[in-house]
Amino acid sequence: xxxxxxxxxxxxxxxxxxxxxxxxxxxxxxxxxxxxxxxxxxxxxxxxxxxxxxxxxxxxxxxxxxxxxxxxxxxxxxxxxxxxxxxxxxxxxxxxxxxxxxxxxxxxxxxxxxxxxxxxxxxxx
Numbered sequence: 379x380x381x382x383x384x385x386x387x388x389x390x391x392x393x394x395x396x397x398x399x400x401x402x403x404x405x406x407x408x409x410x411x412x413x414x415x416x417x418x419x420x421x422x423x424x425x426x427x428x429x430x431x432x433x434x435x436x437x438x439x440x441x442x443x444x445x446x447x448x449x450x451x452x453x454x455x456x457x458x459x460x461x462x463x464x465x466x467x468x469x470x471x472x473x474x475x476x477x478x479x480x481x482x483x484x485x486x487x488x489x490x491x492x493x494x495x496x497x498x499x500x501x502x503x
Contacts, residue, residue: 420492
């Protein structure tokens with residue numbers, strides 16, 4: 379669900395409630411970003427979602443992207459024992475530097491497990 383609507387909006391201009399077109403200033407340039415919804419499994423406190431999105435999008439605004447269309451996938455899983463799994467892909471490659479930064483975001487601790495996924499596309503001209 380999180381990927382399909384972003385691709386349709388990015389490549390074909392098909393609007394959807396599941397993907398938002400935004401203009402972000404990235405590396406000093408205005409770029410169109412198609413943002414998919416957070417897909418959450420388990421129970422993640424609702425009040426933490428806007429803060430995570432704000433922090434995550436701020437990390438992305440500080441990056442440099444290759445010219446053209448770039449896609450990103452974020453995956454975060456918090457286990458009941460408080461261990462976590464993080465994966466960030468940029469154009470189907472592990473983005474290890476960003477994974478380390480994502481680990482430092484204010485992820486909520488809960489007594490149950492949860493996971494979050496998000497898919498985005500950045501048009502860097």
